[in-house]
Amino acid sequence: MRSVSIIGAGMTKFGEHWDASFRDLIVEAGVKAVTDAGVAGKDLQAIYGGCMASGRFIGQEHIGALIADQLGLNPLPSTRLEAACASGSVALRAGYMAVASGMYDVVAVGGVEKMTEVSTEEAAIALGGAGDQEWELFNGATFPALYALMAQRHMLEYGTTEEQLASASVKNHANGVHNPYAQFQRAITIDDVMNSGYVATPLKLLDCSPITDGAAAVILCASERAKEFNDTPIEIAGSGQASDTLALANRSTLTAIPATTIAAKQALSQAKVDIKDIDLAEVHDCFSIAEIMAIEDLGFFKKGTGGKASADGETAIGSKIPINTSGGLKACGHPVGATGVKQVIELYWQLRGEATNRQVDGAEIGLAQNVGGSGATAVVHVLKRY
């Protein structure tokens, strides 16, 4: 396998785009990434796009072909990949493997979702497809409720409190203030979260990521050719992925996402780095409890201590391990198919020192963890400056 690097990145602002269509979002992110990389249409050899539920959200499938068409890149082979909220990361992995294998030198990877075209109730049903329709959603579960069941158990087993959960949202909103691409660029307090009304106990509105439109794209290139296009390419040094049961009830535990730990081991060992070497991470905080579990499952903190670590400020920029400098899914927004690609874009900017007011000083190695559903898919990438 050869080394693969990111040589360009671009994304739309995340948020409610009343004025932009699904296609507009793809074109904006795609053109920005291609321009940033300085590649021409003739350099690109294939496209991989992540998208979760366009059929439910806008009635459109066949997104691979749509992307190539809208970007004027026919007849390039173009494929859509789906793994619920981890669709963007599995697209990245597909592009990564295509270049690593030597099949292609330069490919485009994107992620997109347009979620605000339908009501919150309809969005909830579309997102419910990430869980087990027949045995969970059928019986009245919602997506927030699945994570609520994990939170409740985490609180029982480890004494995690609602305030500790809230601290993850507060920190992510604080980071979002400095990210011009974030859906919410405003700070919130623990009290704001505590008073934001229950969606599914113990989770409140401000424990939840929002409904978002957005697209994100990166250009991947064989590292041996990367400097033809870019002075500071960022290497994808490791890539891991694991699966688990679709239904939450069938898992071995509710207080962890075991697939995260497995995917992280793969990615870290491939990158030949220890979790202690990671300078910053983007993790999948679709709900506050998901961030608490992620920082434990990845090994930044011991199981059960994530809530306290978060409340003590250990995940803020400038402290032990900066988590979700982009604002995370909570504040940056969560257009499900785009999130996995957005995470690595944030790392790309951070590792190049381009993250302006939210820059982590001297960042050289970053990690991205993206989860599909309630943990049935987990994908971890390790990125390195070289």
Place this chain on the structure above:
Amino acid sequence: MRNLLPLIWRKIPERYNLIGSRDEETGKEYFPQRKISPAVRRRGKLVDHPMPRDGTIYSYSLVHSAPTGFEVESPYFIAIIELSNGVRILSQLVDSPAERVKMGAKVKLVFRKIFEDEAEGAIAYGYKFKVVQ
């Protein structure tokens, strides 16, 4: 909306009578039914097997933002029940006053309407659980 009728009737033994699977080789029990035994990663000796109808609350949540079809019941409790054989299933809790819904509380299966699909005129029935003294 998908046609719910086949989804409902195909699963009647499981939804109405909580029939799961037991792998005669490993002794492991599963719900819902499985065709392949995950423990041995092959068909194994899976046979239909009724699940116990009692258990305890392993985790729960009071759902305030209800999905389509469940609005009238909102807010309602859902729970992961640990059946007395150790198998866990997700279910709604009914006829259970909030002060009795606690981690570890004893529950038993009751047969109820799950939801009504007005457009299709289909009514889905199945298991729910209620807290017992």
